Amino acid sequence: MDDRVLWMKGIRKSFPGVQALKSVDFDLARGEVHALVGENGAGKSTLMKILSGLYKADEGEIWLRGRKLSSRGIKAMIDAGVSVIYQELNLMRQLSVAENIFIGREPMRYSGLIDWKKMYLDVQRILEPFNVDINPKTKIYMLSPAYQQVVEIAKALSLNSDILVMDEPTAPLTGNEVEKLFEIIRNLRNSGVSIIYISHRLEEIPQIADRVTVLRDGEKILTRPLGELTTAEIIRHMVGRTLTEQYPKISVPLGKEILHVENLTKKGYCKDVSFSVRRGEIVGFTGLVGAGRTEIMQTIYGRMKKDSGSIYIDGQEVQIHSTCDAVKKGIGLIPEERKHQGLVLGLSVFDNMAMTILDKESVLGFLKKKKLDISVKKLVELMEIKTPSTKQLVRYLSGGNQQKIILAKWFLRHCKVYIFDEPTRGIDVGAKVEIYKLMQNLAKEGAGVIMVSSELPEILKMSDRIEVVFSGSIVKEFQREEADSEKVMEYALGLHEHESQQEPRAAGAET
Amino acid sequence: MKVKFVETLKSYGIILAFLLICVGLSILSPVFFTLNNIINVIRQTSIYGIMAVGMTFVILTGGIDLSVGSVLAVSGAICAGMLKAGNPIILVLLATLGVGVGCGLVTGLFVTKARITPFVVTLGMMSIARGLALIYTRGYPISGFSPTFRLIGGGYILGIPIPIIIFLVVVIIAYIVLMQTKLGRYTYAIGGNEETVRLSGINSDFFKTLVYVISGSTAALSALILTSRLNSAEPVAGTGYELDVIAAVVIGGASLSGGRGSVWGTFIGALLIGVINNGMNLLGISPYFQQVVKGLIIIGAVWLDQLRAKEE
CATH class of the missing domain: 3.40.50.300 (P-loop containing nucleotide triphosphate hydrolases)
Incomplete structure (x- = not known):
């Protein structure tokens, strides 16, 4: 019917x-x-x-x-009959095309050995309709991303799938390859997939x-x-x-420039990134996932080594070669992956929060436990972190409270610049508002705040200035009042890239 | 209520196992529960117990040190050689510890700077240190030292053998370091999540190197005791010790993936291994068979750890 x-x-x-x-x-x-x-x-x-x-x-x-x-x-x-082709291809790079397609159902001979001949012939037959030149014996890592994708599709079809999910299939492809992929997709469609x-x-x-x-x-x-x-x-x-959420944005008189980044470049990740942050200012960084926002921050923070560019704090050029340097110069990073980068889940609230200040609060390596204890407990109370005690393992706390602990560990350190990477991802609305308030407070007290976020509403509502990142570069800067979601989205999607950046990007793709 | 009981059993399971084995052995062998034998067991335990304390640091960071037995051998050999050459004891003690520190430092730097997995680096160091010991001694034992030096392994203070005292002191120091110092807290944190530690602006490479230095120096400390006690340093000394040492740490509840474990656990773990070794000797079980049993115990301990990890 x-x-x-x-x-x-x-x-x-x-x-x-x-x-x-x-x-x-x-x-x-x-x-x-x-x-x-x-x-x-x-x-x-x-x-x-x-x-x-x-x-x-x-x-x-x-x-x-x-x-x-x-x-x-x-x-x-x-x-x-449903196959999903994920963004990160699920191929075994060290194995051949044929082995990848037939993994788990290799044709066998009576001797119990793999029937390679049959396998290679079958693969040739499977690949035929794609009209591509792929040798079944080739190892996956030797193929271009486009051909790897073809292998994934072929594998799905050989599993008799007639429903394919393709997640960002063109992301790793160049212009010609995209055309080729579209042709394949059209053929598949015509054959009823x-x-x-x-x-x-x-x-x-x-x-x-x-x-x-x-x-x-x-x-x-x-x-x-x-x-x-x-x-x-x-x-x-x-x-x-x-917009049902609340954004507790207040205007703070902006102070002097506290962070200035000039022509920051890290090959393959970010290019010629320049911007500055003033005391009391919240600068929003937005763009699509994979645009390179996190990488820009990690390069500033010394987690990735920059190729060139300079960083100034309070007008003085600083050399940042490691995260250790960044923290000493007064930068704190609240990372994107809460559990993998921000917390040690198997340690207590105390250990997690105090981590950043153990070097300040110790004598000859011995911790000033009492003093640390008092500051940690005070902050837990102040920030309304819900935990039975500071000895509780952070693993057992809710996402919102975990995020507060990551913030707390930097508050204890009193940084000059705070970088928030996706600060509200995966936490509930109530906790979001609290995080915004804390962020706003930092700005009020004279810190510079960078907020990296994919959520446009919070970028639009919380930022004083908005930097849009596409393909590793800042493609547009908006003042708070001139930004709206359509405009920001257009730049984030790279729709205006053709006007200004076509040439360098094409050149970059070649190398 | 029931959950609590299971939790308690898990935390104290090791002590319970230890007590059960002790009671069992007391029944099976009349010699086991005598003061002499007990002191003997603990004294034997102290040699690798001290190394196990160092190993606890390494394992807490999620690493492993397979080279401890060989480092013991090369430190012992150099100690013996220097004593024979007539150097003052203090100098010898410092130099011996220096050898352990040096080996640990090399290991640590390869792990952190060259980013080679600890398993491979320490496997290499295991062979290098053993080779150096053989080269230095030309393959022969070096024996016969002054009575003063022999006090380290054979002397008593207030009726307690000196090795036991050293062992206890090392355990207590390690406990304080792990609980009360930066180094200790970072050790746990690195094992729990190194990326977080690094992003918190902590020089995790430095602290990671340090734990291998600690492991190397405890191996050298054990070398002093062993050399003194045997009145001889052999180039093949400490062969296979890494097995007992790692077993002690793992039985003591440390997770091989890092972040979880304690010195007290290791202390009991070392005693447990000591008691099992001693008990099997007393019961006349062949040394060949003993190896099988120990292997099973290690696999069992790691298996238990996996089960625990899965629950989390």
Whole structure:
């Protein structure tokens, strides 16, 4: 009766403190390319992880080819013909093309040895329709990213998948390769394969997709045929949210310049980055995931070695060769990955918070325990960190409280410049407001604050100035009053890149 | 209520196991629970117990030091050679410890600066130090020292053998260092999450190097005791000690992935290994078979650790 091969119905999923998907419907027709777009954190990957069987939905049904799916799990979904091609390809780089395609189901001879001949022939047959020159014996790491992607697709097809999810497939590809991939996608579509196409590169979508679905804040905003929408409209639907959250922004008189970065360059990560931060100022850094914001910060902070460029603090040039230097010069970094970079989960609240000041609060290596204890307890109270005691392991605290502990450890150190990398990711609305307040307080007390964030609302509402990063460079600076979400998004998506930066970027890609 | 009981059992399980084995051995062998034997066990334990304390630091950072047995041998050999050459004892003691520090420093620098995994670096050092010991001694034992030097391994203070006193002092110092100093807290933190430590602006490489220096110096300290006690330094001394030493730390509840463990755990772990060695000797179990048992104990201890980690 209908040609829907996939129908996800009323999918809900929540994580502690966050409702990631709020009753989302999604369907896919046979032989259709269906684009799925949305800002970072809109719920695209959660939805796809549910489809791939990695996550279990809290509520909702999945129908495949008119039948309701009963068993879930990764294996079940693969058996049902759904394959996901992830952004980071899941290939074993040291193995050959053939081994990757046939992993776990290698053709065997009666002797129990692998039947290599048959395997290579089969692979040739599988690769034939792609019209590419790939030797089945080649090791994966010797292939270009585009060919690696072809191998992934071939592997999926050889598993009899007729539903493919492609997550940012063009991200690692050059212009010609993108064309080639589109050709492959069109051929697949014509042969009846259905494809869910996820991409941040909105300009590609009209070229390849039949329909588009926009997600925002875990909700489906719309599903329409592409002919009915312009790119600008898609952007508007992506960002046009109702602002229910609170942003406790107050204007602080700005002081002297406290941090100045000039022509910071790290090959392959950031190029000619210059900006400055004044006392009392919050400077927002935004851009897409992978644009290089975090890398810029890590280079300033000495975690990655810069190739060239200079950093000035309070007008004085400083040499930062390690994180140790950065901290001594008064920079504190609240990193992106709370659990992997900000905390030692198996240690106590005390140990985590005091970590940054042990060198100040010790004599000949021996800690001034009492003094440390008092300052830690005071701050726990002041910041309303909810923990039974300072001896509690941070593993057992909520995300919001964990984030507060990371902030606390830098407050104890009294930094001049605080770099917040995605400070509110994955924490609930209440805790977000508290973090904004703390950030605002730092600015009020005369510190310089850098806030890296993918969440446009907080960038727009909390920043005094906004730097938009694309492809490792700052492509645009907005004053607070001149920024709006559409404009920022256009620059973040690189839509204005063609005007100014086409040449250098193409040259960079060659090397 | 029940959870609490299980938790307690996990924390004190090692002590319980230790007591059970002691009671069992007391029943099986009339000699085991005599003052003489007990002192003997602890004295034997102190040699690798001291090294196990050093190893605790390394394992807490998530590393491992396979070279301790060989470092013991080369330190002992140089100690013996210098004594024979008539150097003053104080100088010999310092030089011996210096050898241990040197070996640890080299290991530590390779681990932190060249970023080679500790397993490989210390495996290399295991061979290098052993080779140096053989070269220095030309393969022969160096024996016969002054009575003053022999006091270290054979003397008593207030009726307690000096090795035991040294062992206890090392344990206490290590406890204080781990709990009350920067070095100690960073040791735990590095093992828990090195990236966090580095991003907190701490020179983690420095502290990581330091733990190998500590491990090297405890091996040298044990070399002094062993050389003094045997009145001889052999180039093959300490072969296979790394097994007992690592076992003691792991049985003591330290996680091989770092961040969890304690000196007291290691202390009990070392005693447990000592008691098992002693008990098997008393029961007349062949040394060959003893090796099998020890291997099983190590695998068992790590397995237990895995189960614990999974729960977290």
